[in-house]
Amino acid sequence: MNTYMSKFEANYTALTPITFLKRAAMSYADRTSIIYGEARFTWQETYDRCRRLASSLQSLGIAKNEVVSVLAPNIPALYEMHFAVPMAGGVLNTINTMLDANGVKSILDHSEAKILFVDYEYIPLAYEALRLLNVDPKRSTTKLSVVIIGDSTNKNGKLESSKKHLEYEELVVKGNVDFMAVKIEDEWDPITLSYTSGTTSSPKGVVYSHRGAFLGTLSLILGWEMGTQPVYLWSLPMFHCNGWTFTWGIAARGGTNVCIRNTTASMIYKSIALHGVTHMCCAPVVLNIILEERKQLTTQVQVQVLVxxxxxxxxxxxxxxxLGFYIVHAYGLTEATGAALVCEWQKRWDKHSHEERARLKARQGISVLNIEDLDVKDTVTMQSVPKDGKTTGEIVIRGSGIMKGYFKNEKATSEAFASGWFHTGDVGVIHPDGYIQVKDRLKDVIISGGENISSVQVEEVIYQHPEVLQVAVVAMPHPRWGETPCAFLVVKTAKHHTVTENDIITYCRNNLPHYMVPKKVCFLMDLPKTSTGKVQKGTLRAMAKNIQLPDFNNHLQMPPKFTSSRL
Amino acid sequence: MNTYMSKFEANYTALTPITFLKRAAMSYADRTSIIYGEARFTWQETYDRCRRLASSLQSLGIAKNEVVSVLAPNIPALYEMHFAVPMAGGVLNTINTMLDANGVKSILDHSEAKILFVDYEYIPLAYEALRLLNVDPKRSTTKLSVVIIGDSTNKNGKLESSKKHLEYEELVVKGNVDFMAVKIEDEWDPITLSYTSGTTSSPKGVVYSHRGAFLGTLSLILGWEMGTQPVYLWSLPMFHCNGWTFTWGIAARGGTNVCIRNTTASMIYKSIALHGVTHMCCAPVVLNIILEERKQLTTQVQVQVLVxxxxxxxxxxxxxxxLGFYIVHAYGLTEATGAALVCEWQKRWDKHSHEERARLKARQGISVLNIEDLDVKDTVTMQSVPKDGKTTGEIVIRGSGIMKGYFKNEKATSEAFASGWFHTGDVGVIHPDGYIQVKDRLKDVIISGGENISSVQVEEVIYQHPEVLQVAVVAMPHPRWGETPCAFLVVKTAKHHTVTENDIITYCRNNLPHYMVPKKVCFLMDLPKTSTGKVQKGTLRAMAKNIQLPDFNNHLQMPPKFTSSRL
Incomplete structure (x- = not known):
């Protein structure tokens, strides 16, 4: 066959999530797109607002591929910007609101953002960051303009004190509703820029393409089996991988976005009761919050939860x-456009015991459909490990859902993709049924007496202790075994007087091979975490280095920073 | 932002349905992939068999982009070829088994097929076609090799009488299980070639790209909300748009293919009872068959049906x-990689009356997600019609799910895509809720039992009858087949006493595939024509609507308008 056949405008169009919004306005025009407090929008209104905002962005000088940053919680404006900014040709940079001023400043600096949108609640943080950048937020400059997002709990909500600023609602109102989105000539063009939280080094700017975002969105909807018309609660920050792509996904599904400013138990329960929430995503810690406050649950619910x-x-x-919360476990990274694996439930598992089902559910699962290939490779030989559920290796992935690369960091980009695979840095096994289970971070492997110990495995056991709330296990140096596990844990408040180090160690001895039992247990008030909620194991490892083992010293000497009995 | 970022093997991979099979072998290895009679395969086995077959295809000389044709019903071999042929780098051409030898010959000729796979039941048809092509099926030639597919109701099934032929199972057995699929360097490369009976007598070869097939597959799974692990009954021929992409889709979903040689009521009911069928696709005529034989239904079922x-x-x-069959209505064309619209159900319609729900369900619906844009345009002004459910226009679509083009027909390809849209040739309206409804057809295509019939092709045959002076063939409604061809003709004056309806029907039976034969022939004194001499098919269609079919009434009762013996 002569392979040459021209591409036409009618049969070769750029893959872009902008399509989802346009289609939602066509097919789901009068369905509710967004609920926020008392405010309601339809898909037609959301599309119109995005067109207006996009036209205003162009009026403000946003040219193709220029960066627009935003510092906001899960409010309608942040949702709209996921479409409006790329519709104007720009690249959306959502900033983690848990960063400090220095972190925000670094991002604004590195991203070369032309406009910063700031939710009113984050004005102090933004101003401090701008001060560090030597930008006057009240004076329009070519360097960086600032737009304030008022409290839009009603459609016309404006911030009283922001007269001196450009204001979000004003940009929407003044914009041209007939604005046509900038045509995406190349689906490989950038759509978003997201900085990964640095547990070790300085944050890297992960760039998604329109293509990657489109494919990532559809793949996760498929992987989670999210049907049409979901009522989606924004319990997961939109600034995390663009809400694991559900910013775009809810438009693709013609669903309803329930926006909430803060993810609290009462907001979750209230939203479920008021709006019939069907889906939500969150970190595991949110599950604990839900559980602790379950007395607030008044009606029968059925909520799919992606964790x-x-x-x-x-x-x-x-x-x-x-309680009616059906949990599916996913695994991903910012670099993989959110989820790369989903623990897809198999009907034949229904018959298993609670324990067995939980064991199966706790695995990370199978690749979503935008992952072209997935493997677990021995870190030394780079050979695939057998599907035995035992042999560990690094999880590597490949496919059009992986990021374009790190912004202005060719070296890190080349390194990440050097071998034809993206290296996740996570150690896992492949079970005989093809499901992947993460066993450790590459850096978190504890090697004791020549034996590899998975810190995750130890953590899982300790977590089952009835008094334990949070736990993290890291390697600590050991004069005899090279390394040994050291457990840092937070106990449930009411009980913290009753649990001792020996209790935990005994518990581990009863539930783990002896060589895996931590030789040291430290009690903390909280675990050190990154702004994205990830436990900072590096910090814990540094702490562990300074702890003297009880075996070798009867008196526990904590490092100077942690002198209190309960840390 | 500097837009330049290199593409890497790890983050830019060709979109191709081959991924779905590889992933199924990894993630669903021991789940049942195919059921056929007593035979069972797992996804690992199906992947292995496809690899073996692909390696054998290469050994037979199939090079990149060469065409492999197949004439077979819905058997495992036809399913496997949907992966094995592209894995070998080839292009799969599935031939409609209802064609006559002349039709098959034309396709083999036009497609330049290098190998023809023939199911044993279709050997006589294939041999006749090959005779017309001057190919000796029992002698290997460089022109065209023939491979016979034996009755593989068991895994090792072979056809006793085929010793002189290459045999399908032998190719599988002899192949290399470690064969690696040919790397798709460009997702725009062709994957399949399917001939449609369009408006003209010569069928056009519709070419799909790997990209289009990948996107079409995912979009329809999403549009139909097909969950994971479907048990899919092959009631729809795989040769129709590659089974509306579900050949690839069932692999993507880790489902089970229930293959059946013939779509009969007893096979449908037996399959549902034995295998717990959850999904099936079909033409409306199959619904009638199911309903007529409903006494065969012995258990409670729940089957999703895409019609x-x-x-x-x-x-x-x-x-x-x-009865437990939940029908969703879809609309598509071969050129749109199967379905372009799906009548997605909206929850708020649940409360409506049966009548209202049926009215809503009978619409063609909203675009699937690979359609970048959809519109209904006035055929003269090319302006969008209002969303009023009344104003008609032509349905036009655009997106990466549309075919690459017509094989070796640049003119028809350019015409199809001329205005930046693909013209469906169907006339429809947009309802206020954004749902599309088809009202009429611009093109002279008759859709009978899900098969496209070119009225021009039927006319050409009838015109060759020695007594016929003028002929026009249009669609007439048929209670079973949806539509059937109705021929209006004018005979040569001297002979008009001697030709009967039966003569013409018999003549058609001898010169056309049976499904194309008109069920009604009307004799007119002249055909209604425009001032420029063009036959007014619209008028004839209106006439045909009022004709009662002889099949359903022993006495042919012509409507009052047609009382004379010769109209």
């Missing part, structure tokens, strides 16, 4: 299902 | 739902 991060423990899964 | 072609009537919908 990232560490696998939810069995008891938690069981209790959540009793 | 193409004419909208199912209200009563049929109600009765089918009572």
């Amino acid at each position: 990232g991060g560490s696998p939810p423990p069995e008891k938690l899964l069981i209790k959540m299902e009793e | 193409g072609g004419s909208p199912p009537p209200e009563k049929l919908l109600i009765k089918m739902e009572e």
Whole structure:
């Protein structure tokens, strides 16, 4: 066959999530797109608002591929910007609101943002960051303009004190509703820029293409089996991988976005009761919050919950299902456009015991459909490990859902993709049924007496102790075994007088091979975490280095920073 | 932002449905992929068999982009070829088994096929076609090799009488299980070639790209909300748009293919009872078959049915739902990689009456997600019609799910895409809620039992009858087949006493595939024509609507308008 056939405008169009909004306005015009407090929007209104905002962005000088930053919680404006900024040709940079001024400043600096949108609540943080950047927020400059997002709990909500600023609602109102989105000539063009939280080094700017965002969105909808018309609660920050792509995904599904400013138990329960929430995503810690406040649950609910991060423990899964929360476990990274693996439930598992089902559910699962290939490779030989559920290797992935690269960091980009794979840095196994389970971070492997110990495995056991709330296990130096596990944990408040180091160690001895039992247990008030909620194991490892083992010293000497008995 | 960022092997991979099979072998290895009679395969086995077959295809000389044709019903071999042929780098051409030898010959000729795979049941048809092509099926030639597919109701099934032929199972057995699929360097490369009976007598070869097939597959799974692990009954021929992409889709979903040689009521009911079928696609005529034989239904079932072609009537919908068949209506064309619209159900319609729900369901619906844009345009002004459910225009679509073009027909390809849109040739309206409804057809295509029939092709045959002076063929409504061809003709004056309806029908039976034969022939003194001499097919269609079919009434009762023996 002569392979040459021209591409036409009619049969070769750029893959872009902008399509989802346009289609939603066509097919779901009068369905509710966004709920926020008392405010309601339809898909037609959301499309119109985005067109208006996009035209205003162009009037403000946003040219193709220029960066627009935003510092905001899960409010309608942040949702709209996920479409309006690329419709204007720009690149959306959502900033983690938990960063400090220095972190925000670094991002504004590195991203070369032309406009910064700031939710009114984050004005002090933004001003401090701008001060560090030597930008006067009240004076329009070519360097960086500032737009304030007022409290839009009603459609016409404006911030009284922002007269001196450009104001979000004003840009929307003044914009041209007939504005046509900038045509995406190349689907490889950038759509968003997201900085990963640095546990180790300085943050890297992860760039998604329109193509990657489109494919990532559809793949996760498919992987989670999200049907049409979901009522989606924004319990996960939109600034996390663009809300794991559900910013775009809810438009693709013609669903309703329930926006909430803060993810609290009462807001979650209230939203479920008022709006019939069907889907939500969150970190495991939110499950605990939901569970602790379950007295607030007044009606029968059925909510699908997609959970990232560490696998939810069995008891938690069981209790959540009793309440009507059905948890699916996903695994991903910013670099993989959110989720790369989803623990797809298999019907034949229905017959298993609670314990067995929880064990199966706690695995990270199978690749979503935009992952072209997935493997677990021995870190030394780079050979695929057998599907035995035991042999560990690094999880590597490949596919059009992976980021374009790190912004202005060719070296890191080349390194990340050097071998034809993206290296996740996570150590896992492949079970005989093809499901992947993460066992450790590459850096978190504890090697004791020549044996590899998975810190995750130790954590899982300790977590099952009834008095434990949070736990992190890292390697600590050991004069005899090279390394040994050291457990840092937070106990449930009311109980913190009753649990001792020996209790935990005994518990581990009863539930783990002896070589895996931590030789040291430290009690903290909270675990050190990054702004995105990830436990800073590097910090804990540094702490562990300074702890003297009780075996070798009867008196526990904590490093100077942690002198109190309960840390 | 500097837009330049290199593409890497890890983050820019060709979109191709081959991924779905590889992933199924990884993630669903021991789940049942195919059921056929007593035979069972797992996804690992199917992947292995496809690899073996692909390696054998290469050994037979199939090079990149060469065409492999197949004439077979819905058997495992045809399913496997949907992966094995592209894995070998080839292009799959599935031939409609209802064609006559001349039709098959034309396709083999035009497609330049290098190998023809023939199911044993279709050997006589294939041999006749090959005779017309001057190819000796029992002698290997460089022109065209023939491979016989034996009765593989068991995994090792072979055809006793085929010793002189290459045999399908032998190719599988002899192949290399470690064969690696040919790397798709460009997702725009062709994957399949399917001939449509369009408006002209010579069929056009519709070419899909790997990209289009990948996107079409995912979009229809999403549009139909097909969950994971479907048990899919092959009631729709795989040769129709590659089974509306579900050949690839069932692999993507890790489902089970229930293959059946013939779509009969007893096979449908047996498959549902034995294998727990959850999904099936079909033409509306199959719904009638199911309904007529409903006494065969012994258990409670719940089957999702995707129906193409004419909208199912209200009563049929109600009765089918009572039996447990939930019908969703889709609209598409070969050129659109199967479905372009799906009548997505909206929850708020649940509360409506049966009648209202049937009315809503009978519409063609909203675009699937690979359609970048959709519109209904006035055929003269090319302006969009209002969303009033009344004003008609031509349905036009655009997106990466549209075919690459017509094979070796640049003129028809350019015409199809001329205005930046693909013209469906169907006339429709947009309802205020954004749902599209087809009202009429611009092109002279008759859709009978899900098969496209070119009225021009039927006319050409009838015109060759020695007594015929003028002929026009149009669609007439048919209670079973949706539509059937109705021929209006003018005979040569001297002979008009001697030619009967039966003569013409018999003549057609001898010169056309049976499904194309008109069920009604009307004799006119002249054909209604425009001032420029063009036959007014619209007028004839209106006439045909009022004609009662002889099949359903022993006495042919012509409507009053047509009382004379010769009209």
